[in-house]
């Protein structure tokens with residue numbers, strides 16, 4: 081019953097089927113861990129959502145920034161961008177089911193898995209975990225977002241207040257709305273930050289890693305993490321320019337840029353074997 085972490089699919093349905101065929105995925109026995117950004121930018125977002133929804137009992141999924149963007153548009157709170165390819169999803173009569181399902185998912189998923197090298201706690205988020213967070217802060221902050229997402233009166237306000245790069249870090253009189261925005265940015269959009277969690281989205285916008293260090297800003301995973309957990313392994317997506325490489329054995333970057341013409345990858349948690357399927361034309 082292997083567990084496979086799969087990178088950002090972003091509507092690349094043919095490649096998803098190709099990858100699942102390559103790993104001989106059996107939804108009755110195996111599990112997929114999906115790092116989010118199931119939809120957008122790629123050609124077949126609706127097909128990806130329909131398919132994942134149909135096997136959702138075999139999937140652990142966290143939301144990415146594009147999935148949240150879909151929720152905002154579906155809720156009438158944002159307009160689609162020029163680059164968005166969400167029309168098929170938005171026009172689907174099944175949209176309300178997908179919205180309800182996406183809302184029920186969290187931004188963090190954790191599970192202990194028996195691997196070849198012993199038991200490991202795998203923690204999956206879309207963008208990563210800010211270096212200053214403890215295990216308790218990770219749990220509390222992600223639970224707070226889940227509660228708001230599943231609360232009909234707080235949900236719309238959450239989405240309305242979500243947009244923006246500030247605050248870049250916490251401060252003494254931070255409001256609840258600001259804290260939710262900051263914590264959602266950490267879990268779904270972060271690339272560069274300082275060791276105290278101060279975010280920089282300007283550097284992140286290049287999507288590149290040419291400058292690995294600029295002042296005290298570094299890719300979040302290059303700071304010592306404050307997670308007080310033994311034998312953890314972090315799975316994340318969102319950063320295609322990393323090409324799947326962090327240089328850290330217990331932190332796996334799963335976004336290998338399928339939607340940008342590269343490949344979709346799966347990482348088998350039990351034996352750390354990596355499988356890839358090239359983007360089709």
Ligand SMILES: [Mn+2]
Pocket residue numbers: 117144145146206268317318319
């Ligand atoms: Mn993303």
